[in-house]
Amino acid sequence: MRIIAADRFELKREVEYGTPEQNQAVREIVEAVRTEGDAALLRYTERHDGVRLQAASLRVTEAEITAAYDKVDAAFLTAIREAAVNIRVFHEKQKRYSWMDLQPDGTLLGQMLRPLKRVGVYVPGGKAAYPSSVLMNVIPAQVAGVPEIVMVTPPATGGKEGIDPYILVAAAEAGVKEMYRVGGAQAVAALAYGTASIPPVDKICGPGNIYVALAKRTVFGAVDIDSIAGPSEIVVLADETADVGYVAADLLSQAEHDEMASAILITPSASFADGVKAEVERQLALLPREPIARKSIDDYGAIIIVGSLQEGVGVINRLAPEHLEIMTADPMEWLGQIENAGAIFLGAYSSEPVGDYFAGPNHIIPTNGTARFSSPVNVDDFLKKSSLIRYSKEALLANGDKIITLARHEGLEAHARAIEIRLERERGGN
Amino acid sequence: MRIIAADRFELKREVEYGTPEQNQAVREIVEAVRTEGDAALLRYTERHDGVRLQAASLRVTEAEITAAYDKVDAAFLTAIREAAVNIRVFHEKQKRYSWMDLQPDGTLLGQMLRPLKRVGVYVPGGKAAYPSSVLMNVIPAQVAGVPEIVMVTPPATGGKEGIDPYILVAAAEAGVKEMYRVGGAQAVAALAYGTASIPPVDKICGPGNIYVALAKRTVFGAVDIDSIAGPSEIVVLADETADVGYVAADLLSQAEHDEMASAILITPSASFADGVKAEVERQLALLPREPIARKSIDDYGAIIIVGSLQEGVGVINRLAPEHLEIMTADPMEWLGQIENAGAIFLGAYSSEPVGDYFAGPNHIIPTNGTARFSSPVNVDDFLKKSSLIRYSKEALLANGDKIITLARHEGLEAHARAIEIRLERERGGN
Incomplete structure (x- = not known):
């Protein structure tokens, strides 16, 4: 892990816009689903996921969800239920209400707040099928009061078994009642424009591969989308009071x-920098995902030496990290x-x-940097x-x-005349 | 103005994505400003606005702003000052604060709210240089606490005089201290990436022509942007208790x-529909912007006959109009x-x-429909x-x-080890 002075450090940032071929492929898929509906949705699902479905079998059945509960580990179920409660409690505190300002002459000014009516959550397949992310996307929508929350996920995230049962259970625990076994750009297009089987939504959220990200960009405007995530980042601000082992472990949890x-x-x-560098090396060698974590640490990792914690805060504000840990003698000192x-x-x-995973x-x-x-x-x-x-x-x-x-003054005479x-009429009294 | 049944009506919607040539031109401008800075900014300003500037003359001087005050009409100044107060009061009611939830064991969870640090407001030239829009973009940012709000506007919106004095006065009244005489895609690029003369911002807002809109799309991600506005819309829901003259005038204020x-x-x-149709025709003939308003009414205008006000509300929810007026016997009845x-x-x-213009x-x-x-x-x-x-x-x-x-469960072992x-350490007591 390189050690570098603050003034020599620059963070590499990369945003993935896709190749021209990927962009073209996504445009074709989106357009086909928009105009042909289910037929195109089923065709691309067969082509890209290798699963042949009928329109009637797109929706996940209640029996499948019940069966999924039998397949998940009891400790997992306990933990995810408790996590869901914590996430709900934290997001409940963000609730807001319509308000109005009433003036004595009868004038009312205000803001009416309403939930979106229908939201689609994309859950990727493969390694990135994280039950925790299902909770993090669904629960805020639910707390906001969105009446219809629909999940889409590729048909074979759990291999031959169909959809990963952990994903189904997480979605059911979060309160999703409507789930479809479709993924990729075709699923995003179906959510945006609707098909005979899948009614359209107002917003699409959730992570996905480059095709999913490009499809979300393409349909933006017809529906809202969440932000498109880049690679994950952590910055730790620490002084010599911090535990070298904790700091190294936290850095590696990001790198993996x-x-x-x-x-x-x-x-x-x-000296603290040297200690963490050595400890990262020691812990890294023991990790199952060591090759990924090592490449991350080598290419994007850094220990930045600053003249003072104060200077460190300046570096943080320039980097605008996704995650920031402050492990100094008095962390609250720096928060302001x-x-x-x-x-x-x-x-x-x-x-x-x-x-x-858990706090809320x-x-x-x-x-x-966003x-x-x-x-x-x-x-x-x-x-x-x-x-x-x-x-x-x-x-x-x-x-x-x-x-x-x-x-x-603005040349809008019809506005003036209205x-x-x-x-x-009113002054004239007629 | 056509009269049509609800089930036969479909709203034409058009989103402007620009021609391939326009997209290419914008990419070139943005890239040139990003890499060359002021040199490219000044070159494109000369090319597109026909104004030759030096880097040192990009910024609008205090003397110019003072001089602008001498050129504006006193009634305008009174009205815009009062409008600014109303807008500020309404937006002050939206303010929000950081909050925290403290648990007895010392756990703290919360949300820290902060204003963006620097925001750029684009103000278009020509006919669309609306002082009211300057207030509507600047004041919410100011109420949020954004410490640096910068305005850019093409160098010759007021013809040979330079920038329209009404725009300068509106910006000064709203509290903008930093203004630059640049417009078009080059101004958007300068705000996004910064040049020697114009430090970069975190968000760009304000309307503009197709080049400005495409430039905003291009730089999105490096900075935030506001939504890209489509054509304006009004829907009026009215029963026979409404005033035919008021309804017609309001429809035309949108159409112009x-x-x-x-x-x-x-x-x-x-019968109310027939009355409004005739009144629109009568008022339309008297408008200075009659050709524009007539084309709008002919191509996009409609009177939709519904079976009941209840059915009308359903149509409104499908259309999701920008502006909705309810002129029925009891408008509040429908708001819910x-x-x-x-x-x-x-x-x-x-x-x-x-x-x-005025209420706040x-x-x-x-x-x-967004x-x-x-x-x-x-x-x-x-x-x-x-x-x-x-x-x-x-x-x-x-x-x-x-x-x-x-x-x-998610295969993230380094997370578990952190x-x-x-x-x-803590359980072991060492």
Whole structure:
């Protein structure tokens, strides 16, 4: 793990836009599903997932969900149920309500908040089929009050068995009642435009491979989409009071995700840096995913030596990391200066996996420096606001002339006249 | 204006993605500004705006702003100042704060809310240089607490005089201290990537022509962008208690915006429909922007006859209009059923221009049916959230095993070990 001075460090960031061939393939799939519906959906499912389905068998049955419960481990079920409760409790605290401001003359101004009506959650197949991510996408939508939450996932994530039973159980525990065995760009297109079997949604969220990401970009506008995640990142700010073993373990928990994940330690202590470097090497050698973690540490990992913790905070704000751990003598001391970080873990016991799985805050967090302007998944992502204006006659009579002045200045005479016709009528008394 | 039954009506929607040539031109401009900075910015400004500038003259001076005040009409200044106060008051009510949940064992969970640090507001030149839109973009950012708000606008919106003085005054009144005379895709690129003269921002908002819209799409990810507006829409739900003259005037105030704007009346009364149709024709003939309004009414306008107001509400929810006016005997009766509408105007005196200019709610509202999932511009658009997790030793000891179970199930062993190393150390007491 390289040790580098703060002024020489630059984070490599890579955003995946796909090859021209991938983009073309996705456009074709999306267009085919949009125009042909189920026929195209079934055709691409056979071609890409190697599974031949009928329209009537797209939907996962209740019997399958019941059967899935028999296949999952009891300790897993206990843990995920408790995690679901914690996630729900944390997101309940984010709830918001419609409000109005009433003025004595009868004018009402306000915001009406409503949940989206129907949301689609994409759950990828293969190694990335994480039950925890199902909870993190579904529960905030549910807390927001979204009445219809639908899950799609490739038909053979669990191999010949069909869909991974852990995914089905996680979705059922989160409260999803409607699940379809479709994946890839074709599933995204079906959610966006609807088919005879799958009614369209208002928003699509959840991670996926490059085809899924490109399909989401393509359908954006017809529906809303969540942000498109980049590789995962952790920054640890630590002084010599921190535990070398804890810091190394947390860095590696990020590095094991992906060869492009980045794990960065920022510290003012050169001896602490040396200690962590050695400990990372020691723990790394023992990991089952050692090749992935090693490549991540070699290519994207770094220990940045700063002149002071204060300087370290400046580096953090420039990096805007997805995850930030602060393991210093007094972590709260620095919180007021942290401008950009998706999730902030304070103190020795707040290891990142605590947040990934269990504590309650969402684990879907802005990557690639986008914490500068975006937020972890939260209840607001599934609410929309409508402005309310009930202007009284008195308010219009008092302010109509000013509105007319502004409209005429902008050359919008019909706007002015819409006010004027009312003023004439009401002032004229006829 | 055509009269049509609800089941035969379909709204034409058009989203502008630009020609391949326009897309290519924008990519070239963005890339040139990204790599060459001011040199490219000045080159494209000369080429597209016909104005030759030096880097040192990009920024609008205080003297220019002072001079602009001498050029604007006193009634305008009074009206825009009062509008600014109303907009500020309405948006202040949207403010939100960081919160935390403290548990007896010392665990803290929360959300830290922070404003974005730097926001760029694009103000188009020409006919679309609306002072009111400057207020609607700037004030929510300011209320959110964004410390740096910068405006860009083409160098000759006011012809040979330079920038339109009304735009400068509106920006100054809204509190903008930093303004640059650049426009087009080159201005968007400068805001996104920064140049020697213009530091980069975190979010770009404000309307613009097709080149500006394409440039915003291109830089999205490096910075946040607001939604890309489509043509403006109004739907009026009215029964025979409504005033034919008011309804016609409000429909026309939308139609005059743009040939592609749509103005739609929904009513259960055939005789009211006939009355509005005749009144639209009468008022239309008197409008200065009659050719634009007529094309809008002919191509996109409609009077939809429904069996009942109840059925009308269903049509509204399908259309998800930008603006909705309800002029029925009791408008509040229907509000609880309105799921999709950007801004809702209730009763005879809440003509849409009241909201466009003066009442306080934002006039930048989702178009093209996107009110299904998005909201008028509001303070949240300029805030971001960071999750906070301070887990206590007790909480980790109590829950660590469940976290390990979930991590191991997902094959993320380093995640499990980051917890395990702590449990061993703390339980072992060493």
